[in-house]
Amino acid sequence: xxxxxxxLELADDNLVLGHxxxxxxxxxxxxxEDLAMPNMALDLIGTARVLYDRAAALEGKGxxxxxxAFLRGEREYRNCLLVERPNEDFAQTMLRQLYFAAFxxxxxxxxxxxxxxxxxxxxxKAAKEMAYHIRHAGEWVIRLGDGTDESAARxxxxxFALSIYVDELFESSAAAAEAEAAGVLPKRADMRPAFDxxxxxxxxxxxxxxxxxxxxQTGGRDGRHGEGLGHMLAEMQSLYRAHPGARW
Amino acid sequence: MYSQGxxxxxxxxxxxxxxxxxxxxxxxxxxxxxxxxAMPEGYRRTLVRQIGQHAHSEIVGMxxxxxxxxxxxTLRRKAALLAxxxxxxxxxxxxxxxxxxxxxxxxxxxxxxxxxxxxxxSIFNYPTLSWADIGTIGWLVDGAxxxxxxxxxxxxxxxxxxxxxxxxxxxxxxxxxxxxxVMTLAQGTPExxxxxxxxxxxxxxxxxxxxxxxxxxxxHSDQSMAWKIKRFSNDELRQKFIDATVPQAEYLGLKIxxxxxxxxxxxxGYDHGPIDWSEFWRVVKxxxxxxxxxxxxxxxxxxxxxxxxxxxxxxAEKRRARKMAAE
Amino acid sequence: MVxxxxxxxxxxxxxxxxxxxxxxxxxxxDEVLALQAARDVYTRRGEGTSIWVVRSADIxxxxxxxxxxxxxxxxxxxxxxxxxxxxxxxxxxx
Numbered sequence: 001x002x003x004x005x006x007x008l009e010l011a012d013d014n015l016v017l018g019h020x021x022x023x024x025x026x027x028x029x030x031x032x033e034d035l036a037m038p039n040m041a042l043d044l045i046g047t048a049r050v051l052y053d054r055a056a057a058l059e060g061k062g063x064x065x066x067x068x069a070f071l072r073g074e075r076e077y078r079n080c081l082l083v084e085r086p087n088e089d090f091a092q093t094m095l096r097q098l099y100f101a102a103f104x105x106x107x108x109x110x111x112x113x114x115x116x117x118x119x120x121x122x123x124x125k126a127a128k129e130m131a132y133h134i135r136h137a138g139e140w141v142i143r144l145g146d147g148t149d150e151s152a153a154r155x156x157x158x159x160f161a162l163s164i165y166v167d168e169l170f171e172s173s174a175a176a177a178e179a180e181a182a183g184v185l186p187k188r189a190d191m192r193p194a195f196d197x198x199x200x201x202x203x204x205x206x207x208x209x210x211x212x213x214x215x216x217q218t219g220g221r222d223g224r225h226g227e228g229l230g231h232m233l234a235e236m237q238s239l240y241r242a243h244p245g246a247r248w
Numbered sequence: 249m250y251s252q253g254x255x256x257x258x259x260x261x262x263x264x265x266x267x268x269x270x271x272x273x274x275x276x277x278x279x280x281x282x283x284x285x286a287m288p289e290g291y292r293r294t295l296v297r298q299i300g301q302h303a304h305s306e307i308v309g310m311x312x313x314x315x316x317x318x319x320x321x322t323l324r325r326k327a328a329l330l331a332x333x334x335x336x337x338x339x340x341x342x343x344x345x346x347x348x349x350x351x352x353x354x355x356x357x358x359x360x361x362x363x364x365x366x367x368x369x370s371i372f373n374y375p376t377l378s379w380a381d382i383g384t385i386g387w388l389v390d391g392a393x394x395x396x397x398x399x400x401x402x403x404x405x406x407x408x409x410x411x412x413x414x415x416x417x418x419x420x421x422x423x424x425x426x427x428x429x430v431m432t433l434a435q436g437t438p439e440x441x442x443x444x445x446x447x448x449x450x451x452x453x454x455x456x457x458x459x460x461x462x463x464x465x466x467x468h469s470d471q472s473m474a475w476k477i478k479r480f481s482n483d484e485l486r487q488k489f490i491d492a493t494v495p496q497a498e499y500l501g502l503k504i505x506x507x508x509x510x511x512x513x514x515x516x517g518y519d520h521g522p523i524d525w526s527e528f529w530r531v532v533k534x535x536x537x538x539x540x541x542x543x544x545x546x547x548x549x550x551x552x553x554x555x556x557x558x559x560x561x562x563x564a565e566k567r568r569a570r571k572m573a574a575e
Numbered sequence: 576m577v578x579x580x581x582x583x584x585x586x587x588x589x590x591x592x593x594x595x596x597x598x599x600x601x602x603x604x605d606e607v608l609a610l611q612a613a614r615d616v617y618t619r620r621g622e623g624t625s626i627w628v629v630r631s632a633d634i635x636x637x638x639x640x641x642x643x644x645x646x647x648x649x650x651x652x653x654x655x656x657x658x659x660x661x662x663x664x665x666x667x668x669x
Contacts, residue, residue, distance in 0.1 A: 015323075022317050022330050026310035027545065029553025030580070031341045031354075032601055032612035034310070038334035039615050042327055049323050066322045090556045136615075139607055146566065147559025154555070232318075239321045239379055246437050248321040248379075248429075284639040338616055345600040348582060354602060355579050411599070418620070557580055560604035567605060 004058035005078065006179035007119070008068065009221055011051035012079035015069055016229070017100055018044030019236060020087055029090050036136060040097065043129040047122055054118040070240035074230040075223040078173075082165035084220070084229040091154040094140040095162055098202065101133035103169045106194035110186035119184055138202045145206025152207070159208055167216035169195075176221070261290030275476050280406040283349035291475055292350055295405050298477065299347040304361045304368035306340035308542050312376045313385060321379060328425055329382060335422070339415045346407040362547045364534060371454050373536025380433050380440075380447035386426015388448075388455040388493065394423060395489045396459070399479035408477075427496065434500040441501075448497065449505045456520070457528045459486040491517045580604055582631040585613040587623035595627050603628075 021041035028034040052065035083100060087093045108127035114120055144151040172180060172188045179185040203210055219225070240248075261268070271288055274281070281287055313333050320326035344354045360366035371389055376382065397419070400412040433444040460466060460482040472478040480488075490509075497504050508521030530536070580602040586595035598617050603609035609628040618626070637645055653659050662669055 019318065022326070025317055025330060025333050026314040026337070027549040027552075029549070029556035030602065031307070031337060031344070032603065032608075032616060033553075034337040035334055035341070035619075036611065036615040038330050038337075039619065042330060042334075045323060045327050045330070049327075052323070069323055070321075090553070136611055139611065143563040143604070143608070144556070144559050147563045148555065150555045151559030151562075235318050239319050243321075243437065243439060246321075246440055248325055248432060248436075282639075284636070286639070334619075338619070341601070341616060342599055345582075348600070353579060414599070557604075558578075560608060561578070561580065564605040 002058070002175065003116075003179045003182055003184055004055040005175035006173070006185055007051050007055040007058065009078040009080075009173065009176060010185075011048045011055060011068070012077050013083050013100070014044040014051065015048035016077070016079045016232070017083035017096070018042070018048060019232060020083065020085075021093070021097070023087055024093065033090075037093075040129075040133055040136070043126070043133070047126050047129075050118065050122045054116070054122075066240065070237045074225055074233055077223060077225065077229060077233065078175075078221055079225075079229075080165070080168045080220040081217055081226060082162065082169065084225060084232065085162060085165065086228050088158075088161070089154060090140070091144050091151065091158040092161060094137045094144070095155070095158040097133055097137035098141055098199070099162060099166055099169070101130045101137060102195045102198040103191055105130035105134055105198075106191045107186060107188070110190065114185060115183040134198060138198070141202050141208075142206045145203075145208045155206065155208060159211060163211045163213050164215065164217045167213065168218040168220060171218060171221070173221035261288040263288050272474070275404050275474070278476075279404075280409065281404050282406045290471070291477075294472060294475070294477060295408065296347055296350050296352050298472075299343055299350075299408055300352070300357050300360070301367050301369075303340045303343035303347060303357065304366055305372065306336045306343060307361070308368045308372045308546065310336045310340075311542055311545055312372055312374070312538070313382060315376045316379060316382050319379070320382075325429070332386070332422055332425060335418050338418070339411075342411040342414055343408075346405075346411040349407045358550060362543060362550060364543060367532065369458060370528070370531040370536055371458050373531050373534075373539040373542060374450070374454055375538050377450070378443050378447060380430065380443040381451065383426045383429030383433060383444070384447040384451045386422050386424075387430050387496070388426075388451050389458070390419060390422040390426060391493060392455050392458045392489050394419060395485045395492075402476075402479060404476035430502075431500055434502055444500070445502055448502050452505050453524065453527075454531075456486060456490070457523060457531075459483070459489065461525065461528070487517050490520055494518055583609040583613070583628045584631050584634065585617055586627040586629070587613075587617055588625040589622060590624055595625065598622070600631060601628075 018041045021037050021044070024034075024037045025041075026034065028037060048069070049065050052068040056063040056065065056068055082096060085092070085096055105127060108123040108130060111119055111123035112127070114123070141155065145155040146152070170189045170192055176185065176188060180187045199210065202208075263271075267286075268288060271286070271291070281291075310333050313329065313336070317326065317329055317333060320329050344357060347357060348354060357366065361368070376385070394416070397412055397416055401409055401416055403409045403412065430444050430447075433440040435441075463469065463481045463483045466482055469478065469481060473481070494504060494509065506521045508519065510519055511517075512519045531539070581604070582600055583603055584600050585598050587598045588595045601609060601612040601616055603612050606628060610626060613626045613628050617623070649655075
């Protein structure tokens with residue numbers, strides 16, 4: 001295991017979630033959200049690019065960010081399971097975003113003190129972006145949770161569907177543990193109090209109950225994903241793979 | 249991105265000659281008309297129709313390009329395309345807002361689009377079949393749109409002109425983005441070059457048609473020109489576009505699919521072959537290859553989003569009630 | 576219940592030292608969503624450092640029919656402008 005693999009995990013998280021959000025473009029519930037979701041997607045894809053680039057440099061095999069993104073299959077992707085969950089509806093999309101941002105905000109804040117200059121650079125930018133994602137997604141979770149009967153039911157369904165993927169956010173893989181020991185990345189488990197505080201506040205306003213999760217799902221960091229990720233990657237990588245070595 | 253001679257606007261109006269003369273004098277003096285100003289009913293109706301068609305075109309235009317966001321071949325291209333499609337949504341939003349100043353709501357305009365009553369640029373009823381189409385749309389379709397949109401920045405109706413200034417400023421990267429994609433393909437592998445040529449073959453004629461019928465066949469142009477809603481005729485804009493685009497294609501080593509295209513020294517511009525107007529009208533009347541799919545997609549987005557919009561309104565009502573109770 | 580999402584006018588301060596300027600409008604159910612939408616729609620290219628949103632329905636506007644009585648009477652009050660007064664050049668800038 002090596003530090004670059006920990007950066008790859010982070011990059012995959014950002015790209016996969018950015019890709020999922022981009023699937024909404026042109027199909028959002030209102031025009032204003034057709035602009036808001038690409039903003040968030042672009043934040044995430046931008047972060048992923050910096051991290052792939054840094055991971056490739058640390059790996060030292062001359063791979064490009066695109067090789068990293070487009071040539072690894074689903075077993076090689078190292079993202080957590082939460083980010084690959086399909087969009088389903090606007091409630092699930094916003095809750096997924098809130099969960100992820102509520103974890104990443106304190107993570108990036110802490111990463112500002114890390115030993116890798118590139119990571120510190122991206123952390124400064126990403127922490128601000130995550131603060132906005134928490135607000136944007138959080139305000140929607142509140143409105144949907146405390147909106148109509150239908151929206152409240154959908155929001156409860158979203159909590160049921162996604163809460164089993166939350167615990168994995170705080171697990172450090174062997175690669176992550178190495179990066180943490182080297183002082184490159186903060187310890188994931190340390191983000192729990194900040195995460196819980198944000199979620200508790202939003203859920204209270206949204207009239208949502210925090211579920212107790214007895215059997216959390218995990219495995220993304222080992223490449224054990226849900227079935228949806230393979231389809232997402234097949235689509236995303238099809239053109240790049242059809243023309244090996246071509247420039248775009 | 250939009251450019252098509254307005255389809256089916258009725259500029260007829262019933263005000264007194266004195267009122268119309270006074271209004272025309274303001275237009276002739278290059279005064280801008282603002283929403284609360286007195287204006288002929290035909291002027292208002294023409295603008296509602298045109299701005300609405302323009303807005304719908306931006307919104308429907310998100311779909312053919314959006315078709316490749318999830319397959320963009322590099323992360324750099326993915327980000328640029330996403331930002332571009334997002335811009336189109338923004339332009340639709342600015343334009344709906346401009347139309348709303350005339351007393352028609354976005355909901356009403358959306359209903360008209362979804363019922364098939366409202367028109368939009370027919371070019372978006374063609375499918376995007378390869379990545380090269382993303383480049384070609386930026387290069388040709390946005391290129392054609394710019395020809396039409398820059399003069400609209402000086403349109404006599406203030407809110408429309410202001411929206412267009414913002415749109416034109418933002419769109420300046422769109423055509424360059426498209427041309428860069430096509431250029432990369434044209435200089436790439438044989439398959440990529442083939443992809444670029446095939447794309448140009450499919451999009452050239454629809455792009456030329458975007459400017460609308462020939463001036464001699466364009467019914468409502470004269471009134472729109474007099475009111476300075478429209479500043480150049482369809483044929484003038486089409487000519488400008490062709491003259492600008494031919495050298496760009498030559499630079500790429502791509503062939504424009506018009507055997508009759510040749511430089512006319514006397515007029516200082518290119519002559520082009522006959523346009524297939526039956527194809528144009530077929531697509532305008534809603535029989536383009538993707539017409540039903542486009543409306544179906546927009547309708548699905550609107551219908552599937554209804555519960556979200558309702559929830560936001562319901563929550564706003566609760567907030568208001570709580571605030572009132574607290575005071 | 577209202578079924579149409581209200582319209583809001585958006586004002587952006589391009590940078591500190593300048594006034595907020597009207598840039599366009601958006602639809603939103605409440606003021607929090609309105610601010611977010613304004614941010615997402617109108618500040619994508621670094622256009623601003625501060626946003627105001629105002630419900631379009633809350634704007635009180637002058638009546639266009641009263642434009643003549645409101646604004647034309649000032650046209651002949653040219654003594655309100657500095658160029659109305661003759662000051663010899665030797666006196667210097669004033």
